[in-house]
Amino acid sequence: MKVAQLGSGTPEIAVVAGVHGDEPCGVRAVERLLDDRPTVKRPVKLIVANEEALERRVRFVDEDLNRAFPGDPDAKTHEGQLADELVSELAGCLTFSMHSTQSHAEPFAIVNGVSETAKALVPQLPVAAMVETSNFAEGRLFSAIDTIEVECGLQGSETAAENADRLTRAFLTAVDALPGDTIHSDLPVYRLTDVINKGQASTYEVFVDNFTQVEAGAPFAAADGDKQVADEPFYPVLMSSNGYRDVFGYAAEKLEVLETPPAAD
Numbered sequence: 113m114k115v116a117q118l119g120s121g122t123p124e125i126a127v128v129a130g131v132h133g134d135e136p137c138g139v140r141a142v143e144r145l146l147d148d149r150p151t152v153k154r155p156v157k158l159i160v161a162n163e164e165a166l167e168r169r170v171r172f173v174d175e176d177l178n179r180a181f182p183g184d185p186d187a188k189t190h191e192g193q194l195a196d197e198l199v200s201e202l203a204g205c206l207t208f209s210m211h212s213t214q215s216h217a218e219p220f221a222i223v224n225g226v227s228e229t230a231k232a233l234v235p236q237l238p239v240a241a242m243v244e245t246s247n248f249a250e251g252r253l254f255s256a257i258d259t260i261e262v263e264c265g266l267q268g269s270e271t272a273a274e275n276a277d278r279l280t281r282a283f284l285t286a287v288d289a290l291p292g293d294t295i296h297s298d299l300p301v302y303r304l305t306d307v308i309n310k311g312q313a314s315t316y317e318v319f320v321d322n323f324t325q326v327e328a329g330a331p332f333a334a335a336d337g338d339k340q341v342a343d344e345p346f347y348p349v350l351m352s353s354n355g356y357r358d359v360f361g362y363a364a365e366k367l368e369v370l371e372t373p374p375a376a377d
């Protein structure tokens with residue numbers, strides 16, 4: 113794990129990259145901040161989490177770090193120990209953690225409950241949606257540390273790296289670490305309700321777009337040509353044919369749209 117800091121004092125804000133070793137976008141954003149060394153109004157901790165997995169370009173070495181929290185110093189896995197170290201390092205910090213995905217090119221935020229902090233900060237980020245995943249929080253970083261996660265775009269893409277940079281700067285501006293203003297936008301909020309499982313097969317297909325409602329009766333995915341049909345309407349989130357080993361993704365419900373507050377004079 114690499115730990116660095118912008119500014120002096122004890123940070124209450126942290127930016128984390130590389131929780132997953134096959135998602136380099138956030139690492140680029142952190143390295144850029146370390147190169148640029150912008151003057152900050154409050155100190156910021158910068159962390160590159162799973163360096164071993166990043167070196168090997170794999171999601172994890174022994175187990176998924178984002179399912180291993182809070183971790184244990186005596187854990188038998190690399191990620192179990194790393195989770196414990198990361199929790200110690202991030203204690204007391206509002207944390208911004210960057211990911212990328214095979215499912216959706218446009219950035220969106222993932223939060224563990226629609227808190228006042230999430231409502232205040234996430235509409236200031238360049239994201240298209242906020243996804244509330246408290247039904248599936250077990251083992252994730254935000255089960256142990258107050259965290260806003262962002263999906264920056266498609267894994268390994270140049271656009272995801274550029275998005276990670278924009279998202280980080282917007283977050284640091286929103287928390288008043290960097291000077292300047294953010295842009296507020298209306299933000300739809302979704303809550304994950306179900307996992308969409310996929311059976312053993314050699315080919316997988318997904319027929320629907322993430323964040324676009326699937327009607328009851330519509331086929332939304334197939335394993336070896338066997339179509340899965342929606343029992344009831346849902347919003348697909350993090351759905352992709354081969355992004356995860358045993359699930360297509362998640363079903364979500366739409367909760368609300370956070371409206372842009374009127375501009376202050």
Ligand SMILES: [Zn+2]
Pocket residue numbers: 131132135210211212
């Ligand atoms: Zn990830």
